[in-house]
Amino acid sequence: MLRFHFLWLLVFCSALNSSSARHAPFAMRISCGARQNIHSPPTNTLWFKDFAYTGGIPANATRPSFITPPLKTLRYFPLSEGPENCYIINRVPKGHYNVRIFFGLVTLTSFDHEPLFDISVEGTQIYSLKSGWSDHDDRAFAEALVFLRDGTVSICFHSTGHGDPAILSLEILQVDDKAYYFGQGWGEGLILRTATRLSCGNGKPKFDVDYSGDHWGGDRFWNPILSFGQNADQRRSTESSIKQASKAPNFYPEALYQTALVSTDSQPDLQYTMDVDPNRNYSIWLHFAEIDNTITGVGQRVFDILINGDIAFQGVDVVKMSGDRYTALVLNTTVAVNGRTLTVTLHPKGGSHAIINAIEVFEIIAVESKTLPEEGSPPSSGLFTAEQCIFRKFEYFYVLLIFFHSLF
Numbered sequence: 001m002l003r004f005h006f007l008w009l010l011v012f013c014s015a016l017n018s019s020s021a022r023h024a025p026f027a028m029r030i031s032c033g034a035r036q037n038i039h040s041p042p043t044n045t046l047w048f049k050d051f052a053y054t055g056g057i058p059a060n061a062t063r064p065s066f067i068t069p070p071l072k073t074l075r076y077f078p079l080s081e082g083p084e085n086c087y088i089i090n091r092v093p094k095g096h097y098n099v100r101i102f103f104g105l106v107t108l109t110s111f112d113h114e115p116l117f118d119i120s121v122e123g124t125q126i127y128s129l130k131s132g133w134s135d136h137d138d139r140a141f142a143e144a145l146v147f148l149r150d151g152t153v154s155i156c157f158h159s160t161g162h163g164d165p166a167i168l169s170l171e172i173l174q175v176d177d178k179a180y181y182f183g184q185g186w187g188e189g190l191i192l193r194t195a196t197r198l199s200c201g202n203g204k205p206k207f208d209v210d211y212s213g214d215h216w217g218g219d220r221f222w223n224p225i226l227s228f229g230q231n232a233d234q235r236r237s238t239e240s241s242i243k244q245a246s247k248a249p250n251f252y253p254e255a256l257y258q259t260a261l262v263s264t265d266s267q268p269d270l271q272y273t274m275d276v277d278p279n280r281n282y283s284i285w286l287h288f289a290e291i292d293n294t295i296t297g298v299g300q301r302v303f304d305i306l307i308n309g310d311i312a313f314q315g316v317d318v319v320k321m322s323g324d325r326y327t328a329l330v331l332n333t334t335v336a337v338n339g340r341t342l343t344v345t346l347h348p349k350g351g352s353h354a355i356i357n358a359i360e361v362f363e364i365i366a367v368e369s370k371t372l373p374e375e376g377s378p379p380s381s382g383l384f385t386a387e388q389c390i391f392r393k394f395e396y397f398y399v400l401l402i403f404f405h406s407l408f
């Protein structure tokens with residue numbers, strides 16, 4: 001009987017240790033200004049009623065964008081309450097998180113529309129709202145990947161004198177500990193702020209949830225783009241399933257690879273340019289799958305990838321590098337940008353035109369060093385950690401030992 005228990009514990013512990021990515025990720029969503037918990041359509045997503053704020057006033061909200069969650073309230077922070085206002089959320093298990101903040105507009109004509117303010121997470125400024133944000137879906141929120149180690153997360157809003165910060169919702173979504181690992185230099189001292197995320201050749205804005213993506217993906221927003229300009233490129237799409245999608249650590253939805261843009265004879269280079277803040281480092285993630293049925297094997301489509309004119313990847317052959325057609329390939333690189341634009345160019349070298357399925361760009365932000373790391377209380381996740389499991393194994397050995405000892 002004892003032996004049976006021991007084996008069971010062993011199995012339980014080793015299953016836990018080897019599959020930390022199999023239990024559901026921690027997710028907390030707050031509907032700012034809400035007096036009750038809300039389940040939002042169409043996915044029945046749970047939003048907690050408003051809590052953890054340091055001040056501010058609840059009000060009715062106007063959603064600035066079609067992609068903003070369908071919530072009816074917000075919390076705004078009048079300048080009279082001081083330049084800095086926060087949400088401080090406790091009991092967040094240690095981990096790696098996608099933190100997303102949707103902005104709102106107060107439903108009252110007397111209010112300044114489109115407030116401009118700064119946002120910091122854990123004391124590091126991650127974003128300054130830019131004028132015109134309410135006219136662009138992908139600027140209706142700020143989003144960043146952060147490591148949370150002390151059991152809390154603080155998200156603060158700093159007035160810049162252009163209207164009162166108004167927050168519609170907060171989301172704290174756990175992702176894989178190695179999500180967006182970009183190699184050398186990557187780690188807990190950095191925050192990755194989403195600058196853009198494009199789904200190429202797709203016509204509709206989508207979140208991971210619309211794509212039936214894995215919850216460990218952090219429910220990313222994918223902005224649709226049907227052309228990089230003048231319709232010089234062509235769309236491709238497929239219903240065929242895609243191999244190697246939805247893999248750790250980033251769990252990209254398969255559907256992301258089922259649409260693409262392909263260059264043409266009149267415009268052989270595929271080129272995407274975006275505005276960026278100068279003198280920053282950016283992490284760029286490029287997604288490919290050969291979904292064009294005119295390409296049947298290795299060597300038929302080869303292109304170079306340049307970032308601001310410098311070769312980042314030479315001789316990219318998607319079929320060769322991914323191992324097959326209809327198979328996902330993810331490439332990432334890090335670049336320093338001095339100017340105000342970032343341009344990704346796919347330049348065909350051999351065979352057919354260039355192809356691309358999706359683009360992600362993050363601003364890499366160094367975490368402001370905090371005064372002293374606090375001795376936070378351990379999060380109560382209700383699960384054994386690896387260390388606890390080892391301890392428990394020894395505990396059982398000890399019990400067994402005593403048991404046998406008592407027999408003789």
Ligand SMILES: *[C@@H]1O[C@H](CO)[C@@H](O)[C@H](O)[C@H]1NC(C)=O
Nearest residue numbers: 058059060061072073107108
């Ligand atoms: C918000 O709207 C509801 C009706 O939709 C109204 O009863 C309520 O008074 C409004 N609240 C504020 C603060 O304006």
Ligand SMILES: *[C@@H]1O[C@H](CO)[C@@H](O)[C@H](O)[C@H]1NC(C)=O
Nearest residue numbers: 180181182183249330332333
């Ligand atoms: C990103 O690229 C680096 C090397 O350039 C590589 O070591 C790393 O594994 C890549 N990350 C992912 C998640 O593929």
Ligand SMILES: *[C@@H]1O[C@H](CO)[C@@H](O)[C@H](O)[C@H]1NC(C)=O
Nearest residue numbers: 185279280281336364365366
């Ligand atoms: C960009 O990265 C380099 C090399 O890691 C680093 O020295 C530099 O401080 C970074 N620049 C910014 C603005 O973070």
